[in-house]
Amino acid sequence: MFEFLLNEEQRKLRDEVRELVAWVPRQLILDMDQDKVTFPKEFLAEAGRRNLMGCRYPRKWGGRGLDWVSTCMVMEEVGVLGYIFACVFGVGAELVCDAIIQHGNDEQKERYVKPLLAGEIFAAECLTEPRGGSDFFGTTSVAEDQGDHFLLNGQKRFIVGAEGADYFLVYARTDPDPKADPRQALTCFIVNRGPGVEVAYLYGLMGCRGGGAGRLVFKDVKVPKANVVGSVGGAYKVFNTMMIPERLGTAAMTIGAAQPAVDVATGYSTRRKAFGQPINQFQGVSFQVAQAVTLLDASRAMIYATARAVDAGEDQNHTRRLISQTKKFVTESCQQAAHHAMQVMGGIGYTNVFPVERIVRDLRLASIWTGTNEVMSMIVAHEWYRAYHQAKTSAPRDFEADALEAESGEKIYE
Structure with missing residues (x-):
């Protein structure tokens, strides 16, 4: 944690989150990873009781x-319990509530x-569908206007909290044309768990287990018009604003x-010895630790600059x-940092004697969900080129001209 970025109120909040982290039973972490607990209601209830x-x-x-700097700090602190704890914490309190x-x-x-x-209650966001995830406008779930309510039909996939949530934030097509x-x-809807809402399948995941990730099926679900979030036909506006908590929060918790x-x-x-000395005395080991620490600190610098x-x-x-x-940068850097950690530990790091193997499994999700990192690259490229063309006219000088043969006639583009 970058202490110097936090004010007194934020440090107090950080300490409160650390008390929550200390409260979580070890057995809950183990049971979630073994899918003995399919949704950590007691953890979320305790976090809510503490107003976190x-x-x-x-x-x-x-x-x-408070602000986004505080939020990123909270997400990072919760994340140390395991990626799935931050996932379920963030999906309801940072995504659904944000909308x-x-x-x-x-x-x-x-x-x-x-x-x-x-x-007191729990929520989940329903965006991804069986036919695809990143294609928001390709949504095939349909909500038909029935006068005093909408009739919702469709399926949503990979929904964290499908098992356990009391209500769902659902995107569905309302214009049949x-x-x-x-x-x-x-249109974006609040859909209560009830008749017609079915958890059709719970996934066997590589990591991030215990979050109740499943496939939801909506069959003739009556959704009151009072449960439209924003306006009918206005889901794009909701989706756009939710990309901030969805992606920035994901990065922080990673x-x-x-x-x-x-x-x-x-x-x-520092404890494992080889050739008569602790292995951190070997550059092949200590340099990997140094690289991992550098990646995490670079990630923090990026997180808090973006939050500000x-x-x-x-x-x-x-x-x-x-x-x-x-x-993109933070999730990939954190995965690499965990890779370095496992490499330092050698064979024992690949077993469940230490939690590193679970952490490596869990972190693999980070570069996939809330928009794949390839989608992030598309956005970065698009916005960078836009910014480049806008800023070109106000640049302090023509950098291209600062070359000896700039006027040679060799700049041929077609």
């Missing part, structure tokens, strides 16, 4: 009125946000999840690029 979820939301709705806080009405905030942040502008054809692997490997390297940009209300296109860069 959704710290950047107004106090009126159960938050603490309702920003786009919902007071009645929805009272009914769905306050009890969730208090740890296949030629309709996709930016106006989808640092927390990777840190224990580096800590364990560091301690191991969001808090400052930076240009939306610039923020979009920063968040996408951050998500």
